[in-house]
Amino acid sequence: MPLPKNQQSASNGASREKCHDESEEEGQNESPESTKTSERSGSSSDESESDESVMDEEECERRRSRILEEMAATEKQFFLIREKLYEERMKQVEEKLAEVKTGTAKEYLEPLEELQDNMGVRIEVAGVLWQVRLAAASMRHEEEAKAAKCCHEAEKIDLYNHMKQDLEDRIRKLEEDRFSAEFSDFGELRTVQGKHKNSGGTAGRREGSSDPEMTNRQKGKRKKPTPVSGPYIVYMLRDEDIMLDWAVIKKALLSSKTSSQGEPELR
Template sequence: RLYKERLSQVDAKLQEVIAGKAPEYLEPLAALQENMQIRTKVAGIYRELCLESVKNKYECEIQASRQHCESEKLLLYDTVQSELEEKIRRLEEDRHSIDITSELWNDELQSRKKRKDPFSPDKKKPVFSLTFPRPYIVYMLQDLDILEDWTTIRKAMATLGPHRVKPEPPVKLEKHLHSARSEEGRLYYDGEWYGRGQTICIDKKDECPTSAIITTINHDEVWFKRPDGSKSKLYISQLQKGKYSIKHNHN
């Protein structure tokens, strides 16, 4: 009899569990459902944080790539601009040296024609195409040194023959009022040294002083950049003659 009662109680509990009404089943089920909701909520928050982190990382990569591209573009622009300015400077030097060489050659031809015997019959001479080699020595001289050598050559040519046409008066050289020269990429002016990247104050007569940054120093000229971004050059001979003056700008 006791066995049958116990069996009937177990069967009743089983039926309650199957029907989903037993307290022993409902309490753990409620705890599991609450735990599931908490973990689902935490997983959703973690997912949003991960998505936001990935988005921020993506935006940082895009911004870094754009900044790198802009810096490379500016560097390339400055490099190409410097190369073009150097080529322009060399072309101007070549043109200047060829003009001087051509003029000296023409003077020599004229002097030979003047010394020719006036009683000898004229003979037709073939026309030769002359190409003057590049006088590399010019690159090592200042403009005033070239004029001095040119004057000396003309005086020597005037004494070659009695029938020489009277040469033109030599060019009067101006006396240097200031000491200025370039050495190893630096500029020496009135006891002060100036280098690339330094800020200077440029002063010209009857004009207001202006501030500029030195960008390039060659053997006969100085390139500088103004505050508005424009670039200009200043010849060392102009500093020697006093047409311009410079000084360090410590502001």
Template structure:
């Protein structure tokens, strides 16, 4: 339609040019004829312009109708192309999804079978870390066992030392107690012996005195005592205490005498 409109315009222009040539030819005839031709040319121009405007309006209406049809046609074509593109995109999307799913399944199978490199490298690192930690745990276990063993030995040694010390203390206490009892028994025995000896001596002295007095009375003679003599002016209890002290001194000196005699015998033998 646009080409047809353009073809009409040159025709109109050609008519205008013909009118201009005619006007030019008439102008060469004279001045009065020139005025008539000018009026005719103006009328013709006005009529031509009106005709051209009408033709342009018709062409514009026809072109607008054609443009609407083209737009509808192109719109339908675009919609068809869009639907085709959407279908192709959906198909590609499904295809990519299936391919990706297959790749993931293959990778999962490789991981399950232990063939995937992405799985084997971290697994090797984890295994080496596990071995190192296991070795460290073993060393720590040995050290803990040694510490526990040393603590046990220290506890046992401390218990033994405590037992020995308590046993020695108990032995010393029992020994001292028994020695004290023995000493008391010895003292009691010595006191009993002394008292019995003293009573025997006193009885013998009384008997002797009675005998002497009886004889003196009988003979009525005074007995003369020659040499040193001791007159006892003490009580019986004091005499018993002195006698016990003498016995204790003798008992204490007897082991010393034995030691001195043994030492002297050893020196003589050497």
């Protein structure tokens, strides 16, 4: 698995430092050998320099290969550690998720308790609000029922008064029509009786002229007073006036009777 650039540069720097340190250590370890060889070869300095250059190249190549191997091993270890860290983190996340699902996680229980407290407060407020609205609705219903009842009673009384007035007007009109019919019948009767009296008087006169005894008998009958037991009232009116007064009295009695009957019903 390829590493990022910063990690590669860090690993390269570390390998270079390590190679430099190892070269210094080997140089220190090999310094006695080189002194020995220099002492042995004292005269042939050129040959020793060429041999040292060849040995340095081989040593560098060997060290380079060793450093590359160490880098590969380090990268492999880093990859394994990273995979292990990922697995550990995933395991922790799964454990935390399982605790949340079962409801035992501390991070879950504290907000849950706070939410439950808020829910209880809201339920209590909603209950109080419901009671207030219910009381207001019941009061409004009672007021509307009372207003409707009062309106119904007022309309009922108005209708009763209207119907009563209408019926009284009709009764009064019928009484007036009946009285007027009685007056007209009485007038017609009086005219007929007057005609009969006139016709009877002329006939009596004619007969009296021929029979004086008959006229004397009729005069005796008319002059005979009718016995009346007192106390009594003597009307000095004509029959038409008496009937008219009687009709007015009867009409007043009927109107007072209807009004006295209507007042208890209204109460």
